[in-house]
Amino acid sequence: MDTSSRRELADWIKREARALGFALVGITTAEPFLEAEQRALAWLREGRQGEMAWLTPQRMRLAARPTELLPGARSVIVVGASYRQEPETAPAAAGPLGRIARYAGGEDYHDLLRARMAVLVDRLTHHLGVRPRTRLFVDSSPLLEREAAARAGLGFYGKNSMLLSPGGSYTLLGAIVTDLELEPDTPVVKDCGQCRLCLDACPTGALYDGHAVDATRCLSYLTIELRGPIPTELRPALGNWIFGCDVCQEVCPYNRGRGPLPLDGLRARPSPGPQPALIPLLELDQARFSALFRGSPVKRAKRRGLVRNVAVALGNSGDPAAVPALVRALADPEPLVRGHVAWALGRLSGGQAVSALRGALALEVDPWVRAELAAALRAAQRVP
Numbered sequence: 001m002d003t004s005s006r007r008e009l010a011d012w013i014k015r016e017a018r019a020l021g022f023a024l025v026g027i028t029t030a031e032p033f034l035e036a037e038q039r040a041l042a043w044l045r046e047g048r049q050g051e052m053a054w055l056t057p058q059r060m061r062l063a064a065r066p067t068e069l070l071p072g073a074r075s076v077i078v079v080g081a082s083y084r085q086e087p088e089t090a091p092a093a094a095g096p097l098g099r100i101a102r103y104a105g106g107e108d109y110h111d112l113l114r115a116r117m118a119v120l121v122d123r124l125t126h127h128l129g130v131r132p133r134t135r136l137f138v139d140s141s142p143l144l145e146r147e148a149a150a151r152a153g154l155g156f157y158g159k160n161s162m163l164l165s166p167g168g169s170y171t172l173l174g175a176i177v178t179d180l181e182l183e184p185d186t187p188v189v190k191d192c193g194q195c196r197l198c199l200d201a202c203p204t205g206a207l208y209d210g211h212a213v214d215a216t217r218c219l220s221y222l223t224i225e226l227r228g229p230i231p232t233e234l235r236p237a238l239g240n241w242i243f244g245c246d247v248c249q250e251v252c253p254y255n256r257g258r259g260p261l262p263l264d265g266l267r268a269r270p271s272p273g274p275q276p277a278l279i280p281l282l283e284l285d286q287a288r289f290s291a292l293f294r295g296s297p298v299k300r301a302k303r304r305g306l307v308r309n310v311a312v313a314l315g316n317s318g319d320p321a322a323v324p325a326l327v328r329a330l331a332d333p334e335p336l337v338r339g340h341v342a343w344a345l346g347r348l349s350g351g352q353a354v355s356a357l358r359g360a361l362a363l364e365v366d367p368w369v370r371a372e373l374a375a376a377l378r379a380a381q382r383v384p
């Protein structure tokens with residue numbers, strides 16, 4: 001294909017992608033991402049991935065080499081879907097409220113983006129009269145998506161490690177690796193300058209080294225990916241985040257102003273909403289959890305993970321109205337939940353908390369929960 005045909009096809013793809021609702025679209029070559037690979041391998045060597053055991057050096061090497069992901073690959077089409085929205089609009093619920101990261105308020109973006117990208121490939125097939133070889137990536141398969149997006153000219157790395165484009169960072173990325181030869185875009189040469197708002201705002205100091213995140217400290221990891229107990233010293237930093245965290249994006253000047261409208265389906269569902277009441281969530285059983293979060297990214301945390309986070313957020317709320325619900329939750333079937341509920345009661349203290357913790361300690365058999373109960377009892381008794 002000559003240069004003008006490559007450019008024409010690239011332009012056609014971009015028009016179609018925008019018509020499908022993608023706020024961002026760009027193209028890069030299938031050359032390997034060698035510098036990013038080195039950064040990713042260093043990140044792994046330093047143990048920044050925590051317990052995300054699926055992030056292995058082998059996977060990172062693959063993720064940096066589109067031609068190994070699709071033999072014969074020549075180009076990568078990268079799309080970005082906006083999920084920009086204000087969560088602060090009229091919290092309807094009473095009592096202590098939690099927060100769910102904006103990206104997780106709507107439908108599961110993996111399915112949503114993948115379906116639109118598949119339509120793009122179908123239209124491309126129709127346009128060309130022949131089906132090109134393609135492989136679609138949305139988050140869960142190996143491909144360094146931010147790196148692909150940066151090289152495809154969608155934006156640049158912010159100090160919060162997000163891909164920043166002129167419309168901000170509230171975008172989810174997807175990539176189509178293909179054997180088509182397309183005219184590539186040029187990367188954006190830009191940086192954050194002297195700004196360091198996100199570095200100062202991160203509740204746990206998870207941002208380091210200019211543009212990287214230590215996942216083991218990031219609330220997004222702690223509330224979604226971490227399956228076991230949240231380290232005690234980081235629990236207060238959760239504040240009321242119960243699934244993900246948007247702090248380093250909320251403070252970013254690139255996210256001020258209007259920006260692109262969210263893709264249909266990525267708007268927050270009315271229930272449970274972006275700032276749900278915490279007490280009803282603490283009381284969710286498995287059936288109600290499954291019904292409430294069907295088709296939502298929140299299901300990734302599983303019931304036990306979400307209720308664990310809710311317990312921590314209630315402990316952080318300082319609201320004594322949470323004590324009776326927490327006392328009931330000391331009987332939760334999951335030891336993980338009981339241990340965090342104990343911590344929350346220790347923080348809220350008061351006579352009812354102390355006697356419930358004593359009673360639970362007398363009955364508890366799980367050694368980890370016993371240790372949490374004992375520590376919580378000491379904490380609750382210390383507070384006047």
Ligand code: B12
Pocket residue numbers: 036037039040043052101102103138139140141142143144145146147157160161162163164169170171172173174209210211212213215218220221225243244245246248
């Ligand atoms: C694992 C993962 C996480 C982990 C680890 C995050 C991390 N930064 O690595 C956790 C669970 C913490 C996480 C959190 C979030 N994630 Co996440 N996550 C991923 C996933 C699946 C893999 C990322 C990965 O490989 N990390 C390893 C590191 C080494 O690679 P990297 O993230 O690309 O980091 C690059 C930078 O650190 C950069 N870098 C490092 N040093 C330097 C220095 C310089 C000078 C430069 C220029 C660059 C640079 O190089 C690295 C390699 O390219 C990707 C999807 C994918 N397949 O890429 C989504 C993805 C990155 N996540 C995404 C989102 C939305 C989030 C959250 C906002 C969700 C939330 N609200 O809670 C937070 C944001 C946290 C943050 N500030 O980054 C989006 C980001 C979209 C965007 N516009 O940037 C992605 C792309 C998913 C998607 N398909 O849209 N995530």
Ligand code: SF4
Pocket residue numbers: 160201202203204205206207213217218219220245246247248249
């Ligand atoms: S998502 Fe939250 S915890 Fe993670 S780096 Fe950003 S501000 Fe810090």
Ligand code: SF4
Pocket residue numbers: 158159160161164192195196197198199248251252253254
């Ligand atoms: S808050 Fe400032 S430093 Fe952080 S990503 Fe945004 S512009 Fe860059």
